[in-house]
Amino acid sequence: MEDVLTELPPPSRFFQEDLDNFATPSPPLSSPSLLFSNPKPDQPLCPSLLIIALSSPSLYIFHHISSKTLIGSLVLPEIPFSGNSTEPSLGDKSCNIYALNDMDNLTLVVLVQCSISAERSSAVAKLLIGDQIIPKRVLIMDSVQSQNFRGKLAPDETYVFKLETSAERKGLDGDVCGGSSLLKGLDYFPSGSVLDGLAAALLARCQMRKIRGTLCVSWPRYGVYVVAMVKSLLQRNVLPGFDLSTIGDGKDKSSRFTSIKNYPLDSDMYT
Structure with missing residues (x-):
């Protein structure tokens, strides 16, 4: 006679997705929002250049630029503030907005130091390039994901590629931004390779609004040599009026900024 207490139950006739239909759905997340230090800023902000730093090298470089002013933050309800330091730090999970101290032009820099899911990328892109911030030109800085790259990426080689919107390629609004490409002489991202996430959503947003945008x-995603290359690129083409030579290439202990993205750390690279 079978023991009903110890016998294994028969397999369920339902698929897992069918069983999920009986579970209580999670409450929807609140929409992300922009919070400015000035309660009533002169909105909309119309920077001549909006730089959005997503990659670890770009985050490291802009974090160490002293001539910048914190003017606001992007608030995501799913990102807790607990564990963040009182002063901006590379280890914080935050998304701060800075104004570079440039007397001639308004340049905004957004340091995205938290992971943003693909489902939230479109909403975040609409906030950063929307009704409250209307940039004339946008530069997005991200890292190549090896699984999305068509070809072989050697770990000991350094590469930089670009993608541009139609407006940037055609040199529209030449009277405002200049007719030349922002990153002159840089190779285009190889055909067949894929970009996704927030970087792709931001570039698509620029394309839809006919803004001169460059991705x-x-x-590699981190390391001394890629920091030096990105810094040289910014100094030569993007921020010629700023002295970036005082920013190190990440050889000191504080350069372990890879923890922002939870990347694996090769300790030999920083010694």
């Missing part, structure tokens, strides 16, 4: 991706 710059670098490889």
Whole structure:
């Protein structure tokens, strides 16, 4: 006679997705929002250049630029503030907005130091390039994901590629931004390779709004040499009026900024 207490139950006739229909759905997340230090800023902000740093090298470089002013933050309800330091730090999970101290032009820099899911990328892109921030030109800085790259990426080689919107390629609004490409002489991202996530959503947003937008991706995702290359690129083409020579290339202990993205750390690279 079978023991009903110890016998294994028969397999369920339902698929897992069918069983999920009986579970209580999770409450929807609140929409992300922009919070400015000035309660009533002169909105909309119309920077001549909006730089959005997503990659570890770009985050490291802009974090160490002293001539910048914190003017606001992007608030995501799913990202807790607990564990963040009182002063901006590379280890924080935050998304701060800075104004570079440039007397001639308004340049905004957004340091995205938290992971943003693909489902939230479109909403975040609409906030950063929307009704409250209307940039004339946009530069997005991200890293190449090896699984999305068509070809072989050597770990000891350094690469930088770009993608541009139609307006940037055609040199529209030449009277405002200049007719030349922002990243002159840089190779285009190889055909057949894929970009996704927030970087792709931001570039698509620029394309929809006919904004001169450039996406710059670098490889490897971290390391001394890629920091030096990105810094040289910014100094030569993007921020010629700023002295970036005082920013190190990540050889000191504080350069372990890879923890922002939870990347694996090769300790030999920083010694």
